[in-house]
Amino acid sequence: MQKLSKFYFIVFLLFSNFTFNVFAQLKTDSLEQELKKTEIDSLRIKLMLDICWDLKSTDGQKALEYGNKALNLAIQTKKYKLQAIALKNIGIIYLFTGDYKKSETYHLKALDIFISIDNSKGISSCNNNLGVIYDQKGEFIKAVEHFENSLAIDEKTNNKDGFANSLNNIANIFQQQGNYNQAIEYYIEVLKIREELKDKSGIADVYNNIGALNEKQKEFDNALKNYQKALILYTEVQNKLKLSNVLHNIGFVLSTQEQYTKALEYYFQALEIRKGFQAKKGVAATTLSIGELYQVLEKRKQAYDYYIQSLEIYKEIDSKPGISFAYYAIGTYYKEINQYSEAIQYFEKALIIAKELKLRLNIKQIYKEQSLVYALWFKFAKAYNYSLLYEQMKDSLTNEKNSNKIIELQLQFEFEKHQKELELETQIEKLNTLKELNRQKIINYLLFGGLSFLLILAFIIFRAYRIKKKDNFQLKEQKDQINEKNEKLLLYHEEIISQKENLQSQNELATTQLKEIAKKNQKINDSIQYASRIQQALLPHEDIFSELFSDYFLFNKPKDIVSGDFYWLKAIKDKIFLAVADSTGHGVPGAFMSLLGISFLNEVVKESDNINAGEILDKLRNLLKESLNRKGNKSENRDGIDIAFCIIDKSAKEIQFAGAYNPLIIIREGENNNQAELIELKGDKMPIGIHHKGKKFTNQIIKITNTDKFYLFTDGYLDQFGGFDGRKFLINKFKKLLLEIHTFTMPEQKAKLLKVYEDWKEDLEQIDDILILGFKATSNN
Known part of the structure; x- marks a missing residue:
């Protein structure tokens, strides 16, 4: 059944392609015969404008000839309204062919005349067309201004057709910028007006636009249905140029479904029509899509050639969005042939334009590719930065709620109908x-x-x-x-x-x-x-803790498979260097930062001989800022590490401490059976990273005894929600808990901390990585 319907669909396309030219030619011939018989100037101008308008979608060059003849006669006879219409029609033909500069010039001249003769319909139409021109050039603010001018006039004069045009064009801009909910609401409103006016071409435009929106939301079956509705209507109204748009779109959907041969057939059909009309923007878009398909098929040389052709056309017509798309495509080509430097150069060019035009979908995709390239290039700090930017952009764009909203509104319209x-x-x-x-x-x-x-x-x-x-x-x-x-x-x-x-x-x-x-x-x-496994391999083994400390526990509970929290340990002569740290984020981004932290701590302590804990944190901060290319600007992400760092000097019986937000807690037994004392050495209120203070870290020194118990920890345990009222655990409750359990052995303390945590959290989700280290400074040696 499906094969048969596809056969009829292909026959339908071939037949419609034939009938386009036949019916268009018959109508044009009839008007030309009438023109030969007419001598009245005003009537001759109108007939020439009618022929120009009918030919705009089938023979752009001939349409221009009639448009210019009508314009010259209107100027000679001082028919100002007809002169303005001729200028507008010529501008529309240049818009179809992608010559936006000429189109803008003709429309501005037409607008001046319409304003001088106070012709509301003409003023509205010119504003709408100028909006389309600026939209194609990527000047979205100017485009919206003109569309809103057109809307205001059409609403005042009850011009439903013009009102629907402008509303549809504003919806297109919403779609380009990723505002799908607003776009679909506008499209449904336009569809209602077009149905009321029984405007088949306008209805087809809306179905094509909704199809494109479905496509961006990966609703490919719905996209195909809407494209096919548009295809039938464009065939009925004999608009071959717009038919090429639908053929292009169907080609893209087929390519996403891995029907590559069929996709190429549709693309080449669209390309042939667009070349026939000299529709440069359309030619560039289809050429780019063919290149992308060749790249999927691993025909990389052909893909690159098509990308370059597309870029040259986009530059010729000054289409900034198109230039950005082409740069991005060339970047993916260089990524696939492992030329990472060239790939990054093209992605940066694409990103500059995409940011200027606020093309959020494109910005998201460029961030993703840059992150992948830097990871393949082993530049993990930059890969981490771009992965964060990609995640932020992705969360603000694609979600199931948007997709459901589109389907819900379209079904509501069909139900009302x-x-x-x-x-x-x-x-x-x-x-x-x-x-x-x-x-x-x-x-x-x-x-x-x-x-x-x-x-x-x-x-x-x-x-x-x-x-x-x-x-x-x-x-x-x-x-x-x-x-x-x-x-x-x-x-x-x-x-x-x-x-x-x-x-x-x-x-x-x-x-x-x-x-x-x-x-x-x-x-x-x-x-x-x-x-x-890589992260676990870099963390110190518990055998080292057993060797250096007589009693200890390590309570490590990551939120995800990999963790942003990490611990670090190194013994040099009589000194033990020890750290417990919390990187920005958890999961993969946090793990990236933890690897940098471990690597830099190894580097700082290895190079440093006589250096205190505060100076080590200063050096660690400098290395991290250099690696992430941070200069302290307000616009930069505040990526960093919170850390508690100790140097235990057993010979001097003292401990040095420096902290970035995180403290060190010491519990000391009271003399003469007095109550135990809790000592808290607080860290500086700034991270290892960018901060507005940026001062040196404070080095604190305290004498220690053989019975002292030490606790280093991150904020995951303290920030966990739970209890009967769903509040955080917080530091004061944690200190009280440590005082209650400090008399037990370290492994017993770990078990009690775990039980209190599970009882507190109950069925709530773990919100962050958890890491607590408890130890006595005496060793087993």
Whole structure:
């Protein structure tokens, strides 16, 4: 069934391609014959403008010739309104061919004339077209200003067609900038107006735009349905240029479904039409898409050639969005052939333009590619930065709520449309019933009159005959209507069967996609597990703790597979260097930062001989800022590390401490059976990273005893929500807990900390990585 419908669809395309040219040529020939017979100047100008308008979608060069002839005659005869219309029409033809500079010039001249003769419809139309020009050039603020000017005039003059045009164009800008909810609401409003006006071309425009929006939300089946609706309508109104847009879009959807051969066929059909119209922007877009498809097929040389062709055309017509797209595509080409420096150069060029135009979708994708390139290049700090930017942009764009909103509003429109059709059918049935009752009354009156007056009866019978004839005609009409409804029911039945088959196909596709997602998730999970093994390998083994401390515990509970919290330990001569730290974020971003922290601590302590704890943190901060290219600007991300760092000098029986936010807690037994004392050495209120203070870290020194117990920790335990009122655990409760359990051995203390945590959290989610280190400074040696 599906193969047969595809066959008919291809036949339909071939037939429509033939009929476009035939019907357009017949209409043009008729107008040209009328033009030859006419000598009145104003009528000749109007006929030339009609021919120009009819040819704009089939023969742009010939349309320009008639437009210029009409303009010259209008100038000679001082027909100002016709002169403005001619200028506008010529501007539209240049808009179709992608010559935005000329199009802008002609439209501005037309606008001046329309303003001088106070022609509201012309002023609105020019504003709308100028908005389209600036939209194509990527000057979105100017575009919206002109669209809003057009909207205000159309609303005031009740020009529904113009109002719908401007509303549709504003929706297009919302779509480009990723504001999908606002875009779909505007599209549905435009669709209602177009349905009311019975404007097939306008309805097709909306279906094409909604299809593009479905496409960006990865609703490919819905996109294809909307594109096919647009395709049929464009064929009916014989708009070949707009048909090429739909062919291009269908090609893209097929490429996402990995039907590459069919996708190329649609792309080349679209390219041929666009080249015929000299529609440069369309040619550039399709050329770029063909290049992307060749790159997927690993025909990289062909892909690169198409990318360069596309870039040259976009530069020629000064289309900033297009230039950005082409730079991005070339960047992906260099990434695939492992030329990372060139890839980054092109991604940066694409990013500058995308940021200028606020193309959020493109910015997100560029960040993702830059992160991947830097990771492949082993520049992990930069890879980490761009991965954060990508995640921030992704969260603000694509989500299931947007996708559901689009489908919900479109279904609501279809439902309202169906309800109106049912109401209309009910009204027709009521009228038919009323007619039948009237007929019965007339017959009764005739019979009653016949009993009384034979003469009147003869007259009435004659009259009844005529009425009956009329009723028979009405009955025939009703019968035809019933037959027509039966045909509709049959069509609905076929459509239901088609939808059922489509649903089965969608289920199969969904199953395939679920398998693919599961496969990709497994790959991602394997990669994260591998990263976890790398991270664990870099952390000090617990055997080292057993060797250096007589009693200790390590309570390490990451939120995800990999952690942003880490601990570090190194013994040099009589000194033990020890750190417990919390990197920005958790999961993969936090793990990136933890690897940098461990690496830099090894480097600082290795190079340093006689250096205190505060100076070590100063050096660590400098290395981290240099690695992340941080200069302290307000606009930069505040990536960094919170840390508690100690140097234990056993020979001097003292401990040095320096901290970035995180403290050191010491519990010291009281003399003469007095209560134990809790000593807190607080860290400086600044991180290892960018901070507005940027002062040196404070080095604190305290003498220690053999019974002292030391605790280093991150904020994960303290920030956990729980208890009967869902509050955070906080530092004061934690200190009290340490005093209660300090008399137990370190392993017993760990068990009690874990039990208190689980009882506190209950069924709530763990919100952060947790790391606590407890130890006594005495060793087993």
